[in-house]
Amino acid sequence: MEENTDDSELYESQSDLSPDMDTWIGAFCALSGHEYFAEIAEDFIEDDFNLTGLSAFVPHYKEALEMILDVEPEDGTRTPDVMLIENSAELLYGLIHQRYILSRQGIQQMAEKYDLGHFGHCPRVFCSSTLVLPVGRYDTPGNENVKLFCPSCGDIYTPPNSRFQDIDGAYFGTTFANLFFESFPDLVPKIKQTKLYQPKIYGFKVSERAKTGPRMSWLRMKPDSAEDLSNFQRLSSSPAGSVNME
């Protein structure tokens, strides 16, 4: 297993989240590109209930599970192709990880990583460096790599560094980010009104009707409160029909 050669200051924060390099899990999470992963607690993996159905997805399931838990194979006849088992172990870890970060303990661990900025910031100027969270658009592996969700603009982004391009989005899944901000509503940034980019040419606003203009940019506006949202919904469903934007 290669050593972590990444010297990025962002991921070197010394806290109780520092990986335990004596374990497979610790070493796996310390690899370059694996900074988004939480270290799954061993007792979570040892609970068979949490692994229900995964054996059908992962080749060499038993050996992979033993590798993750640093268990020596009973008869000492581990399949000679360690790389094969290593790949299975990574897949298995990712699939367990998708479930773990939805658990009480896992989501708390991800909240600590979020706080420490382990997942980076939104690249959108008007989001003012809002912290982002890793998400997947699919729950089954092999579809797409991990994306980053911003709670300010509500959009997803490709991670800025290519070392994350091999990380499967399914290892984080479609539920995590939404459950996370439901669980920690205080972490949703309190930006008064989502600011919008206003295109200009020689200081004059570009017309809404221009092909490259800000067409329907009001669609990106966010009501500040649930009350504002209700008012808007009441207006748009009024007998007079839809809201007149002219």
Ligand SMILES: [Zn+2]
């Ligand atoms: Zn954003």
